[in-house]
Amino acid sequence: MDPKRLSFLLAVARYGSILAAADSLHLTASAVSQQVSRLEKEEGVELLERGPRGVGLTPAGRILVEAAENIERELADARSRLSEAQHGVTGRVVIGAFQTVVSGFLVPILDHLHEALPGLELSIADATSARLPRMLRTGEADLIIVDRDLADTGHTPAHTADVPLLDEPWRLVVPRGSTFDLSGAGLEKLPWLGVAPGGASELPVERAKAALGITPPVVHRYEDFQAALALVQGGLGVTLLPALTVRLGVPEGLDVIDLPGLGSRHLTIRHRSTRREPGAGTRAVVTELVRAAGELDVLGSGD
The missing domain is CATH 3.40.190.10 (Periplasmic binding protein-like II)
Structure with missing residues (x-):
């Protein structure tokens, strides 16, 4: 199977017709139709249901379109990681936390975070423990630091992941x-x-x-x-x-x-976990937070 031909099928599925797909690819409709037909012959199945108002996907077509979408995502992720390796992580990451974590942990290590991640714009958002999960859901924060005992009822919410930070x-x-x-x-x-x-x-x-x-x-x-x-x-x-x-x-x-x-008290980092998240910046911040927590002396301070 030629992955390039999958991209033609994906374009047809997204735009609803061979003509519209051809316009998006800056090709002729004949060229797109020919590539899809060759893919059908190679696999021995019909991929499109052709009708007077456009085309639809057959069950086999939907399977290959899903595969094409997965390939597209993997390639985008690979390009992102290559860019990270060449140029470092860039972008903006918002860290949500409650007051004692902001004052006792994040502020003291902020200079270290800037030094370790010079390409990132870091933003700290102070909020109550009750509000933090909502900030993560709505995208106000890229990651939050929560008290695991208070954050939920014993399970991690859907489409999120927890990383232990500090006991x-x-x-x-x-x-x-x-x-x-x-x-x-x-x-x-x-x-x-x-x-x-x-x-x-x-x-x-x-x-x-x-x-x-x-x-x-x-x-x-x-x-x-x-x-x-x-x-x-x-x-x-x-x-x-x-x-x-x-x-x-x-x-x-x-x-x-x-x-x-x-x-x-069990402090935990929580971030969104989907096919597209966490992004490179969030992953890098999580790594540095865990490293900093491992070096923090919470037992020997304050007496």
Whole structure:
């Protein structure tokens, strides 16, 4: 089978007639018809249903048109990769993430990303965890960084793919100089802060408490981590914060404790996954983000 002849059949399928296909290819209708006829003879099947109002595809014709489309895509992808190899990756990539990832991870590595990917225009879009998946669906972001526990109900949405980025430990934050009993029984008696319903850390904090085997009463609640820090600083309770938040620094008067059994927040890169995506730029950014996360010291910072 001559792949060049497939391109003639593909043009006829797209434009609906041999004459229109010939115009698009800058050839005569006779030349296009001849190439399709030769393809039919080579394969021993009829590919077109010819009628007074144009032509349609036979079942065999649809099979070969699908093959032609696949070849066309593969060639386009090969050309794109060749261009990358010769000239580097170019274009614009939008990275969506929530506040602590923007502040604690993306901003510190942005210079590295620019140095590693000089041909790319990188844009960071700060958004709530609830809004990030919608940004990916609508094309506002090329990739997003999400908390895997909050991003979905246990499965990756259709036409997307997940890439593990970073397991970020939870840390216990207490007023400085506290003499709390941090044994199993003592943890139950700590003045725990609660997370407001729908707050970004509600589910993981409750999971961490369950892992510790405690169900303490709650007086004060917070929705964002800055409010949590203020409440702890005011001596109103203790709470769990992710390592990236702690890495940004905590106010005076607080101690950060690495307590076994708290678990981690699982940060994940999510991007669209179709025949055309992710593009070269998105693939390159994902690779660099994973590399940077592997070099990040989330355990040794903030204490």
